[in-house]
Amino acid sequence: MPLLKIGHRGAKAHAPENTLASFQKALDLGVDGIELDVHVCATGELVVIHDFTVDRTTNGSGEVHKMTLAELKALKVEGEHAISTLDDVMEVVGKKCMVNIEMKGRHTAGPVSVFLKEYVKERGYTYEDFIVSSFQREELQVMSEINPDVHLGILTQASVTQAWQWAQEFRAAAIHPHFSLLTESNVHKAQQAGYKVYTWTMNEPEDIARIKLYNVDGIISDYPERL
Template structure:
């Protein structure tokens, strides 16, 4: 499957071209409460081409945005996300008095403005219908060309491929290697995300040869920006958005 992830995004907001070809990790998470609408809006305002979201299901099976499987770290609540209905999650507050957004809200915010990197937080099989719910929402919103979906749970991506043959999907593995290529071919994945500390030029070359989009995280120092600017075909995942804009010159 040909990747669309790194295509230039020409949509505008207030006349400003989305000119920073990189992924804002959980939005502008270094400055705003992570995975909130405020963080995503800030990253769009800075011109980033992609925003990254982490998706779980509420007890009533609504796709909601949060990194952890519990609400403890980022809200004033406690317990597992799937112990709460959406209505109950709405009552919780993050720092900055923000609330937990739904995937639908983030897709509405992003539509026609930026691409959305959707990470499914499928922990073992905690959410049996997560893949179906997310695929159905993307189809309902008509945003199949504006998103890609990936996960550390590679079986989850196989399931997603079965229910959504045309969605762009990818794998996440900190120490990704060519050993993943046969599985990627099997499920028609088009991207692979890995940690910077395991990144090598040789692996970048191998991904390029096979037509896979390589994604590397975190690119949050001047040195990392300068290093990755030498490989503009690699998509960077970023927390320190303003630092990246100042120091990444491909």
């Protein structure tokens, strides 16, 4: 299988992260997939933002889960961009590439499952068009229980072994280790066990070249054109 080129929060090096402009830029650069982060806001919508607060990326302040969609939409990202819902992003991305939804906020598994069921049952998508990843054990566990059709990815910054154990426990499709954890041996072992290996966040050409030699399944980068 060819290496999947996955844009991190769109094309984070080229446009403000997790904005529609960033996802469009990733598509323009020819990605095979995009990665994004979701939280549930106070009115129940899935919003695409990385942090638990809006302070770093917008002109506002506050916790994402305590703000309504209208309040979030009124904010500006780098002066001109809006916070998007997951539906907004899908209008831009459509079926042009795979979408890696990271469950960042708490209690996101239920709404993400509802979202995916709608897209699969009513909009002609398949579960293969998405992968749902998280560092959070609770969200992964809930998703594996309520919707076993979802392709889960186990994120880890600490241990490939731990990711593997969780992957077995939650019947995941992939592990998503930080690239510093990878060796040719542990990549091969994970693939032999049936897991895809998608690694993050790789931006330096020498790191990309080294990890490519390990035959990982996908690389997540702020600079997808370097992949």
